[in-house]
Amino acid sequence: MQDFDDIPGQALAWHRAGIGSALATVIETWGSAPRPVGSQLAISGQGEIAGSVSGGCVEGAVVVEALEALEQGGAARSLEFGVSDDEAFAVGLACGGRIRVLVEPVGGALPEALLADLVDRRAARMAAAYVVDIEKGTRTLAAPPQFAERFRLDRSGFEENGRRFVAIHNPPLRMAVIGGVHIAQPLTVMARLAGYDVALIDPRESFASAARFPGERLVHDWPDAALEAEGLDARCAVVTLTHDPKLDDPALRVALASPAFYIGSLGSTRTHAKRCARLAEAGFEPEQIARIHAPVGLDIGSRSPAEIAIAVMAQITQRLRQG
Secondary structure, eight states, X not given: OOOOOOHHHHHHHHHHTTSOEEEEEEEEOOTTOSSOTTOEEEEETTSOEEEOSSSSSSHHHHHHHHHHHHHTTOOOEEEEEEEOHHHHHHTTOSSOEEEEEEXXXXXXXXXXXXXXXXXXXXXXXXXXXXXXXXXXXXXXXXXXXXXXXXXXXXXXXXXXXXXXXXXXXXXXXXXEEEOOXXXXXXXXXXXXXXXXXXXXXXXXXXXXXXXXXXXXXXXXXXXXXXXXXXXXXXXXXXXXXXXXXXXXXXXXXXXXXXXXXXXXXXXXHHHHHHHHHHHXXXXXXXXXXXXXXXXXXXXXXOOSHHHHHHHHHHHHHHHXXXX
């Protein structure tokens, strides 16, 4: 399973260890930035760092400012850096521009209790928004349905008034792949590269074997039991690939009863029609069954297993980002 990049948790740990810490957050940037708005860098009172706010061109200056802020009482600092074309090229960027970073010492501008609450919510896979009123200096946490569009798009940024900055902290994305078939081999790799925690579920150990899926998390339980144990939420995608109703249908019944943002099933139009009939007989309504993307993947003319996996990942990304 992929490790979750817990920058707020690291800042809290340094603070509680008595060495001091600050969180630096990208709040504005140029269009081709290497790190998106909302990216964070944790800085300890001893100059240690975790995370990043750029491609390397401003981290040193941010660390210096953070250490000074810790020494001078813990007030927040809003830093703006102009990056020339030459400087940008030196660190691998396409062009120069501007980046704005908010530095918040923990225990000062950023209350320890508020940071601890954020860390706890992240650990519990609860979506949280960290909201800073730049003018008033107030800081709060919010949860869906507030900022629903920002949560859906994973998009931190300023609200329209230009005063409130909203940092989105979504749970990590997860994907359950049902069936250790050929297509699943490139799909699990692509999903991990795209940032998903992937579980390959297949009770047939000869299919879901370590030899065929090196480094993947393999679950050999029956699909419905496995998905129930996983605990599907709105940050989960489920893809069934076995063509076998005995395996796919139990997984689909669990997925359709969950808030999973994407459900896809391999199979022809005729196969899917039969699948829909079985699900209707099981009591699912037409609008529930319509959540299934089938035949799975975008219609881009894919033929090989790897090309089909590309089409599946493209459709999942489209669903995640465009709704």
